[in-house]
Amino acid sequence: MVTAAVCRFSYNPATMLDSLLACPRCDGTLTPRPDALACPGCRVTFPVIDGLPFLFAEPTATLGEWKARWHMETQRLSDDAKRYAQALGQAAPDGPTHRRLALLARASTDHADRLRALLAPLELDTLQAGHASYLALRTRLPTSQGLNTYYSNVHRDWCWGDKENTASADIVAAALGAVTGRMLVLGSGGSRLAYDLHRRCRPDTTVALDFNPLLLLLARRLTRGEPVELWEFPPAPKSIDDCAVLRTLTAPEPVDENFHFVVADALRAPFQPNSFDTVITPWISDILPEDFAVFCARVNRLLRPGGRWLNFGSLAFDRPDPAQNYSLEETLQLVEQQGFAAPTVHENSIPYMCSPASRHGRREIVVTFVAAKRADAEPVPRHVALPDWVVKGTEPVPLQPSFQMQAMSTRIHAFVMAMIDGQRSIADMAKLMEEQRLMTADEAIPVIRSFLIRMLES
Ligand SMILES: C[S@@+](CC[C@H](N)C(=O)[O-])C[C@H]1O[C@@H](n2cnc3c(N)ncnc32)[C@H](O)[C@@H]1O
Known part of the structure; x- marks a missing residue:
């Protein structure tokens, strides 16, 4: 077990760096504060975490996003460790499979502790929601850019x-x-x-x-x-x-x-x-x-x-x-x-x-x-990664056609999941779908089957 004894360096305003920095929202000058940098124009304070200026346009939302990714990662590691431990219980003692699984079980638990210690300055434990909530809201680590990607x-x-x-x-x-x-x-x-x-x-x-x-x-x-x-x-x-x-x-x-x-x-x-x-x-x-x-x-x-x-x-x-x-x-x-x-x-x-x-x-x-550089390039607009209603979270979420479509299929998925009671077969479920006038039983069978395959795989 590794303790979370991470050195907490306070921000030592480095004048050279400070003179180069600008607000990521408005490009204005930043004012150094103890352990933070402030943009007086935007009235936003950017934290300095363990000596690192954290200069995202929406620092709180971005920090929350990284915390959510960490939360997913830690759950994944703990699930991995459980799977290894379970498989270890079945493996012949003293055999090579036992040795491999024992190493992986120990390493994945210890790895989570080490990453937690490293990331302690982000104050990660402020997120409590379970793995399922994050999966449901699709804050799962994107395959392209997660905490672990590189x-x-x-x-x-x-x-x-x-x-x-x-x-x-x-x-x-x-x-x-x-x-x-x-x-x-x-x-x-x-x-x-x-x-x-x-x-x-x-x-x-x-x-x-x-x-x-x-x-x-x-x-x-x-x-x-x-x-x-x-x-x-x-x-x-x-x-x-x-x-x-x-x-x-x-x-x-x-x-x-x-x-x-x-x-x-x-x-x-x-x-x-x-x-x-x-x-x-x-x-x-x-x-x-x-x-x-x-x-x-x-x-x-x-x-x-x-x-x-x-x-x-x-x-x-x-x-x-x-x-x-x-x-x-x-x-x-x-x-x-x-x-x-x-x-x-x-x-x-x-x-x-x-x-x-x-x-x-x-x-x-x-x-x-x-x-x-021989000349200035034409100015380009500020990069907008996500619309404000996602980042700020205070504006109405627009009812886009893709969301309406997704809402409908989610209802059908929920219906199929609700039919799973340990007794019904795919054919029974297809009949129920026909009774609900969602689709004919013949149409429903392959649809339910491929939905269940996806569920099995994830
Ligand atoms: C392929 S790695 C290269 C890392 C390093 N330059 C090297 O040569 O090993 C790409 C790096 O870019 C970072 N990255 C990707 N998109 C970024 C962005 N929009 N802003 C800042 N860093 C980004 C990733 O976090 C990652 O560390």
């Missing part, structure tokens, strides 16, 4: 990934050449690349921004010289002992006081215009829920005239609009159209996520481009 990367960043980390830092540092002034890393994740570049390229100030508080709380502790033990669960373990591996994560040495973290949305980066000499976007541009052309304009706004944008990683856009799934050629053209000089481009093959405990691991051909 969790495995932290083991590469701070434990076994020297070869991969060095390869990335070498490519980026060589493409950048001499660096001066202020550097911003958007989507810094576990933040190893930001840390390596800060130490190698020696900008005056580095700001590492990510919207995932778990990754930045961890990176902050590590870069202050505090080792952290966390479990790695490799995707394709090489042996029983590799199913769950307790790793000690450490930074080679503590970083200096000119390295800062900000928890915020890269699409609403909370900085004054023209604040940075260099903006780095590692492995993020192609996963953002916004057209890359618009993102180019946002990066442009953050850079001073002549400042440089370095993009690094994959170019694998997966947007709903196929026109926005740009090739390298289109990507470079968009960069130029948004006020940048023609980018210089490099492509390199590097190892990617090759954990020593996993049979999975690959090579990626990464694209690095660097482009200097």
Whole structure:
């Protein structure tokens, strides 16, 4: 059992960082307060959590959202631990299955305790609702961006990934050449690349921004010289002992006081215009829920005239609009159209996520481009992730056709679920549906069957 003895650093207003920050709602100047930053214009106070400015446009709603995701995750881990313990009871003692399940049962319980300790500054235990309520309201962790989405990367960043980390830092540092002034890393994740570049390229100030508080709380502790033990669960373990591996994560040495973290949305980066000499976007541009052309304009706004944008990683856009799934050629053209000089481009093959405990691991051909800002881009509207009636929760929820349709199917689902009494067969239920004039029995049978299959699977 790990105690929640997390160091609680108070916010030490870093004048350099404060002078760069801006309100994510109105772009106005922020006023430092003890353990908070305030926007007098918007009358909103943004918390500083364990030394990390938490600068989302709706800080309370966003904190609630991350807490809900944690709540789901903790329930999932506890369900996993129960399943392992149950299976363990059936396994032959002293056999290899027993050994594997015992390791997984112990690791998943201990993992939850360790994450809870790490996330303690978010005061997570203020949510009490059960797993079912969260599932019903669909606050389940999205497959794309949950607390855990890039969790495995932290083991590469701070434990076994020297070869991969060095390869990335070498490519980026060589493409950048001499660096001066202020550097911003958007989507810094576990933040190893930001840390390596800060130490190698020696900008005056580095700001590492990510919207995932778990990754930045961890990176902050590590870069202050505090080792952290966390479990790695490799995707394709090489042996029983590799199913769950307790790793000690450490930074080679503590970083200096000119390295800062900000928890915020890269699409609403909370900085004054023209604040940075260099903006780095590692492995993020192609996963953002916004057209890359618009993102180019946002990066442009953050850079001073002549400042440089370095993009690094994959170019694998997966947007709903196929026109926005740009090739390298289109990507470079968009960069130029948004006020940048023609980018210089490099492509390199590097190892990617090759954990020593996993049979999975690959090579990626990464694209690095660097482009200097030659003109301001046309201003783009502030990014709106969700409508106000979702975020604020005080406005009427509009009765959209999709909601009406969903309400109808939910009623039918509820009807089917209510028919399950341990006695009725699918044929009996189909008859009842016919009696209720919902559909004919012949139509109802395959519909009920596929509904029950979905229920079984989830
Ligand atoms: C593929 S990971 C890359 C992490 C890190 N740059 C690296 O090279 O290992 C993408 C990162 O972007 C972050 N991210 C995604 N969307 C974001 C957003 N809108 N604002 C801030 N961070 C975001 C994720 O939390 C994640 O840490």
